[in-house]
Each structure stands twice: as C-alpha cells, then as structure tokens.
Amino acid sequence: MRIWDIPPERLCRQHLLGEHRELHALWSIITNNKKGYVHHPETMRWRGKLKALYLRHEVMVEEMKKRGYKHSTPLDPALATGNAIQDEFVNSYEEQVRILNEKGCECRV
Numbered sequence: 001m002r003i004w005d006i007p008p009e010r011l012c013r014q015h016l017l018g019e020h021r022e023l024h025a026l027w028s029i030i031t032n033n034k035k036g037y038v039h040h041p042e043t044m045r046w047r048g049k050l051k052a053l054y055l056r057h058e059v060m061v062e063e064m065k066k067r068g069y070k071h072s073t074p075l076d077p078a079l080a081t082g083n084a085i086q087d088e089f090v091n092s093y094e095e096q097v098r099i100l101n102e103k104g105c106e107c108r109v
C-alpha cells in the first residue's frame with residue numbers, strides 16, 4: 001500500500017490507477033477505524049490528515065478525468081478532517097523518484 005507524493009500527472013497509467021485504488025482502501029481503513037493495517041507506515045502518516053488525503057484524491061481524479069478514465073467513487077467531504085498538509089514521508093521525494101525509475105514503467109519522473 002503506497003500513496004505517492006509525486007504529482008499525479010507524472011504517474012503512468014498503472015501507478016495512477018493503482019494509487020487511486022489504494023487511496024480508497026486507506027481512506028476506508030482510517031474512516032472506519034479498521035483493525036488491519038493500523039501499524040502500516042502509510043496508515044500512520046495519514047491518520048489525522050484526512051483533509052490532505054482528500055486533496056490528494058481530488059488531484060488524482062482531475063488527472064484521471066484528463067486521461068479519459070471514469071470516476072464514480074467520490075469521497076465524503078464531511079470526513080475530510082484534520083491537517084490539510086502532508087509533511088511526513090515513508091520515503092523521501094528523491095527516493096520515490098528512484099523507486100519509480102527503477103520500475104522501468106512509463107512514469108515521467
């Protein structure tokens with residue numbers, strides 16, 4: 001499970017759609033207080049920052065629509081509480097660029 005800190009327009013199809021799916025899973029874990037993944041670093045860094053996660057979803061959806069993908073799974077804005085800024089990272093931005101480069105996919109990083 002990973003939410004990238006890379007601008008969505010730089011992500012390839014696979015990573016854009018994959019992150020979008022995982023973002024919904026993460027949103028569900030945090031808003032429903034699910035027991036699984038509680039200690040996952042990605043869960044821990046977004047807890048208390050649902051506003052920031054909501055905004056990440058918004059920019060992803062914008063990019064998906066630009067590419068002609070359908071989106072029918074809006075998040076409930078009433079649940080978008082807490083900090084609007086994400087300033088904790090599982091991997092630094094530079095590390096994320098390296099990870100994506102090593103995958104040899106179509107990401108433009």
Ligand SMILES: [Zn+2]
Nearest residue numbers: 024071073074
């Ligand atoms: Zn969505």
Ligand SMILES: [Zn+2]
Nearest residue numbers: 012015105107
């Ligand atoms: Zn990619």
